[in-house]
Amino acid sequence: MKNISKEDYLSVIFKNLNYDGEIKPNIIAAKLSISNAAVTDMLKKLAKDGFVVYKRYKGIQLTEEGESYARNMVRRHRIWEVFLNQVVGMPWDKVHDEANRLEHSSSDDLIDRLEVMLDYPEYDPHGDPIPSKEGKLPKIKKHRPLSELKENETSTVIRVNDFDESFLKYISKIGIKLKEKITVKERRTFDKSMEILINGKPWNISNKLAQNIFVEMK
């Protein structure tokens, strides 16, 4: 293939399939910030290429080929993120955007070399699992958004959403990182904001922030 747009469509589809393995066009459009019409267009092409199953007005599915292509894109993305973070020393709030471009520009050979250098990492800097060359995903602990914790519950951060630089920058600043313990001290019904304890220090965070941080579900 080798087509940045198509690769981005496949990644978005793969990462947003529902429990039936389907996705609706408007979700794709929203994630890619393009019109629904453009998505319809592209879905027809992807179907002709054999990457998706497309029937008008029905949920979109990935074919086996589409899924494996998409999974490989996710692999590329996350291996780049680990590499940029661990080897190049780029902060975790910068690696996602950089990887979003590099993922389309590297040979499988390069990705494999990076993986070896990194000694086969299983998770990216934000806690997302990295598919192996064979397409297998490592197990990831059950988790839920921090926003769902009850008052006085404590849990451990195991994943954060990685697509917004300023979000990551801010949570780093207040001491949130992977494996960090967080306690919810107070939940406010009015705006769902909460007071949390990190390293003994109290912070007020919005519901939207809490929705993008994921903690262990024991």
Next chain:
Amino acid sequence: MKNISKEDYLSVIFKNLNYDGEIKPNIIAAKLSISNAAVTDMLKKLAKDGFVVYKRYKGIQLTEEGESYARNMVRRHRIWEVFLNQVVGMPWDKVHDEANRLEHSSSDDLIDRLEVMLDYPEYDPHGDPIPSKEGKLPKIKKHRPLSELKENETSTVIRVNDFDESFLKYISKIGIKLKEKITVKERRTFDKSMEILINGKPWNISNKLAQNIFVEMK
């Protein structure tokens, strides 16, 4: 800018300017393997963008902005090559193609980080000089193609053309690398092929091969 095509045009123009700082469209077309018509088209766009000076039927020049953009592209390319070769362990015959894609997909910040990691390298794996962030090129020794050496002359390889994988693979195989000494034992007028000595071993090489290897001019 951020446009792969335009970046490639600027690189090719920069690397192929004649001594008057000009280049003709057909050279660009040949280097990019596209039609002359496409080049005329794009030159108009690049002129409108302020990157080149374009007057119908005249030699093309880079503006100051165009030159600095192009120089930075060359910098990106060569830093990637060094990184891939030295850090990732990719052989020198593979790094050019990989860098040709990565050069368009990396932030200046990433390039600068790679440069620091590599401790400000001055030459790429093929002996080409790397422009500094400020656009300065390190001095490179005077050199000439191996094909111009006289019989029984010996000289040191300081640069090789990097755009053909099989060429690089072959010359590696027969022991040619940077800083290697080569002696010309015999030159044949018929096809300009020559017998050379590398590490005491004799090899027959074609004129075309010899034209792509550059040795010190003392």
Next chain:
DNA sequence: TTAAATTATTAAGCATACTTAAATTAAAAT
């Protein structure tokens, strides 16, 4: 210095990946 060859430009057309607007279908609300 004229003719021939080469190079450059224009013109028309194509594929890709978008857009907005209008029409159609499906889903949700009453």
Next chain:
DNA sequence: ATTTTAATTTAAGTATGCTTAATAATTTAA
């Protein structure tokens, strides 16, 4: 069950970066 809203598709159009064919200008050779 009907209406309203939302999602999807179709249609028409745009910008980009190419193509080939025809034309024009320049360069080279005779």
